[in-house]
Amino acid sequence: xxxxxxxxxxxxxxxxxxxxxxxxxxxxxxxxxxxxxxxxxxxxxxxxxxxxxxxxxxxxxxxxxxxxxxxxxxxxxxxxxxxxxxxxxxxxxxxxxxxxxxxxxxxxxxxxxxxxxxxxxxxxxxxxxxxxxxxxxxxxxxxxxxxxxxxxxxxxxxxxxxxxxxxxxxxxxxxxxxxxxxxxxxxxxxxxxxxxxxxxx
Amino acid sequence: xxxxxxxxxxxxxxxxxxxxxxxxxxxxxxxxxxxxxxxxxxxxxxxxxxxxxxxxxxxxxxxxxxxxxxxxxxxxxxxxxxxxxxxxxxxxxxxxxxxxxxxxxxxxxxxxxxxxxxxxxxxxxxxxxxxxxxxxxxxxxxxxxxxxxxxxxxxxxxxxxxxxxxxxxxxxxxxxxxxxxxxxxxxxxxxxxxxxxxxxxxxxxxxxxxxxxxxxxxxxxxxxxxxxxxxxxxxxxxxx
Numbered sequence: 001x002x003x004x005x006x007x008x009x010x011x012x013x014x015x016x017x018x019x020x021x022x023x024x025x026x027x028x029x030x031x032x033x034x035x036x037x038x039x040x041x042x043x044x045x046x047x048x049x050x051x052x053x054x055x056x057x058x059x060x061x062x063x064x065x066x067x068x069x070x071x072x073x074x075x076x077x078x079x080x081x082x083x084x085x086x087x088x089x090x091x092x093x094x095x096x097x098x099x100x101x102x103x104x105x106x107x108x109x110x111x112x113x114x115x116x117x118x119x120x121x122x123x124x125x126x127x128x129x130x131x132x133x134x135x136x137x138x139x140x141x142x143x144x145x146x147x148x149x150x151x152x153x154x155x156x157x158x159x160x161x162x163x164x165x166x167x168x169x170x171x172x173x174x175x176x177x178x179x180x181x182x183x184x185x186x187x188x189x190x191x192x193x194x195x196x197x198x199x200x201x
Numbered sequence: 202x203x204x205x206x207x208x209x210x211x212x213x214x215x216x217x218x219x220x221x222x223x224x225x226x227x228x229x230x231x232x233x234x235x236x237x238x239x240x241x242x243x244x245x246x247x248x249x250x251x252x253x254x255x256x257x258x259x260x261x262x263x264x265x266x267x268x269x270x271x272x273x274x275x276x277x278x279x280x281x282x283x284x285x286x287x288x289x290x291x292x293x294x295x296x297x298x299x300x301x302x303x304x305x306x307x308x309x310x311x312x313x314x315x316x317x318x319x320x321x322x323x324x325x326x327x328x329x330x331x332x333x334x335x336x337x338x339x340x341x342x343x344x345x346x347x348x349x350x351x352x353x354x355x356x357x358x359x360x361x362x363x364x365x366x367x368x369x370x371x372x373x374x375x376x377x378x379x380x381x382x383x384x385x386x387x388x389x390x391x392x393x394x395x396x397x398x399x400x401x402x403x404x405x406x407x408x409x410x411x412x413x414x415x416x417x418x419x420x421x422x423x424x425x426x427x428x429x430x431x432x433x434x435x436x437x438x439x440x441x
Contacts, residue, residue, distance in 0.1 A: 065286075100245075102283060137335070139336050
């Protein structure tokens with residue numbers, strides 16, 4: 001899938017900021033007053049997830065241009081303030097198309113908002129970074145090797161399902177906006193895997 | 202006594218119109234759609250292709266997106282950031298892919314002999330001024346390479362590929378002639394451009410390059426060695 005103009009990218013940014021703004025405000029707002037009835041905690045909506053850092057690893061799929069690529073994803077995040085976390089993501093995807101071997105390596109970072117509802121912790125994030133693509137083909141008499149690096153932005157989120165005190169299962173979906181040759185591509189990404197949460201403060 | 206000279210020529214450039222047969226087709230991640238011709242394409246940049254033993258790793262230069270159009274149809278697509286493009290429902294027989302950037306035509310590649318329910322995989326090198334075919338493979342709807350290698354007509358025909366051919370001169374001059382390649386059951390003649398080539402006569406003592414070159418005429422047996430530059434490729438399945 002490809003986005004022909006930058007307008008859709010700008011709209012995506014606006015949507016993300018609109019989505020994150022209330023949570024950003026609540027993350028920095030002063031604490032709510034305690035309930036008058038002693039022993040009853042103040043209700044302030046969904047709880048913030050555990051404040052400790054976490055790491056994720058798992059399988060990832062992307063549809064890059066017209067090619068289906070499979071690979072892996074590693075990411076980590078730590079609490080910044082309340083529900084606001086900072087995340088970093090490293091992924092690699094590989095496959096073949098038209099007889100050539102394709103690879104895509106990306107390194108992205110950015111803010112993540114996370115909530116917790118009992119065992120379920122949804123999150124939304126926007127990450128920015130570099131995406132490096134490569135093409136290779138060996139044929140009799142010739143060798144093809146090419147690589148290119150582009151600006152990439154992902155917009156998406158996922159859900160963590162707590163399995164134990166430290167472990168959770170994660171499903172994640174996002175769109176990768178890739179800037180190349182004066183135009184934007186929009187490639188979907190999916191990831192499934194496990195999350196390990198370190199002890200929080 | 203008819204003396205036949207076998208001229209061994211090293212060609213600086215061999216221009217060929219050769220039938221291409223998928224004598225070892227590559228695998229493809231998807232099966233062709235029912236009906237029509239599917240074409241999966243990859244575009245690589247100007248420095249991505251190396252014909253020497255040393256690999257050249259090229260950094261793709263930024264520019265405008267390349268648009269690929271099927272001539273005389275409404276089919277058009279833009280090459281993605283990773284160089285891929287796809288056409289489905291292409292007409293059987295012959296069609297021409299036109300490569301352009303920012304509205305300016307860079308070049309084209311004509312494909313002939315495409316059959317129904319065939320998937321064509323093509324890798325093309327595009328520079329600011331030229332379009333060159335790097336690789337072409339074909340598979341039928343069974344997802345398999347269509348040929349027994351023994352039935353291949355001519356192996357090769359990929360642009361920039363080294364090739365050796367043996368056969369008879371059909372017509373032309375010593376520097377530009379048509380060649381009837383041995384074992385070519387399709388009956389197609391190969392265009393040979395031998396300007397800049399060196400000529401060596403086998404089996405004749407005292408022969409000079411000039412006399413060898415002069416002996417290249419209709420009926421002469423020749424062995425040519427050079428590089429393929431193909432501007433038209435024919436996708437053809439060898440006869441059973």
